[in-house]
Amino acid sequence: MSKARRPSEMPEQLPDRLFATERRPEDFRFDASVARVFPDMIRRSVPGYTTIIPMIEVITEQYAQPGSYCYDLGCSLGASTLAMRHGIPYEDCTLVGVDNSEAMIERCEHYIALDDNHLPVTLRCEDILATELSNASVTTLNFTLQFVDPQQRASLLARIADATRPGGVLILSEKIRFESDSEQAIQTRLHHEFKRANGYSDLEISQKRTAIEQVLIPETLAAHRARLLAAGFDEVLVWYQCFNFVSMLAIKANTSDTD
Ligand SMILES: Nc1ncnc2c1ncn2[C@@H]1O[C@H](C[S@+](CC[C@H]([NH3+])C(=O)[O-])CC(=O)[O-])[C@@H](O)[C@H]1O
Numbered sequence: 001m002s003k004a005r006r007p008s009e010m011p012e013q014l015p016d017r018l019f020a021t022e023r024r025p026e027d028f029r030f031d032a033s034v035a036r037v038f039p040d041m042i043r044r045s046v047p048g049y050t051t052i053i054p055m056i057e058v059i060t061e062q063y064a065q066p067g068s069y070c071y072d073l074g075c076s077l078g079a080s081t082l083a084m085r086h087g088i089p090y091e092d093c094t095l096v097g098v099d100n101s102e103a104m105i106e107r108c109e110h111y112i113a114l115d116d117n118h119l120p121v122t123l124r125c126e127d128i129l130a131t132e133l134s135n136a137s138v139t140t141l142n143f144t145l146q147f148v149d150p151q152q153r154a155s156l157l158a159r160i161a162d163a164t165r166p167g168g169v170l171i172l173s174e175k176i177r178f179e180s181d182s183e184q185a186i187q188t189r190l191h192h193e194f195k196r197a198n199g200y201s202d203l204e205i206s207q208k209r210t211a212i213e214q215v216l217i218p219e220t221l222a223a224h225r226a227r228l229l230a231a232g233f234d235e236v237l238v239w240y241q242c243f244n245f246v247s248m249l250a251i252k253a254n255t256s257d258t259d
């Protein structure tokens with residue numbers, strides 16, 4: 001007899017209890033245990049995530065160009081990829097999602113297949129530092145650059161800017177740090193209060209903090225801005241901020257604007 005399947009092959013999603021009991025300190029990794037709880041984890045941990053995702057659709061609709069590539073770098077389970085898919089108004093655009101976690105990409109394939117929009121999506125299980133980029137109109141790094149080795153960030157952004165057409169954009173969402181120690185302390189406390197309001201205990205907050213310390217390296221808004229401009233973008237603006245989480249839009253001017 002054939003095995004009963006969950007409706008439409010929906011991957012199993014669990015609540016995030018990864019840090020609820022005492023565990024030995026180990027660096028955070030995007031493995032299968034994180035992939036299983038990821039939708040719950042990111043929604044309860046990142047202030048503004050549930051607003052940023054639908055806005056990625058709005059921004060993509062504004063900046064996608066016919067016959068271009070749209071990239072979602074660090075696509076995880078495809079929330080930002082699907083937002084881009086729904087925003088792209090041209091059938092001849094190519095949408096590419098890239099993530100180097102096999103567990104994420106495997107589940108992402110299921111979510112893409114369940115979605116009601118049928119623009120083809122190519123998923124690459126690759127390092128975004130090595131993935132090929134060209135002819136881009138919209139590229140998204142939705143909370144991914146923060147996990148890249150700081151030494152590698154400038155060359156990645158330069159590669160993205162080089163691959164971006166005139167009038168194209170990079171949507172860059174990041175956890176940031178602040179130059180002022182007092183602002184850093186206040187914004188961090190507010191972020192932790194947000195997590196507490198979403199049901200995380202002090203133990204979960206403190207163990208997760210230790211686990212991400214060496215792998216999620218936040219930078220200041222000024223550092224992001226300067227590096228995006230040096231990489232070849234012409235304008236950088238913040239379109240969203242909640243506590244220490246921001247989303248920026250880096251724009252390549254239209255050639256007609258710069259003449
Ligand atoms: N060098 C790398 N190459 C490829 N993938 C990478 C790399 N470094 C990290 N990743 C991947 O980047 C993703 C970051 S999560 C993105 C959320 C998604 N954008 C969303 O809108 O839901 C953000 C977060 O967890 O805070 C993970 O899936 C990593 O495997």
Ligand SMILES: O=C(O)C(=O)Cc1ccccc1
Nearest residue numbers: 041042045046175208212216
């Ligand atoms: O949970 C946190 O404290 C964060 O800073 C955000 C986060 C979300 C998902 C994976 C790693 C970090």
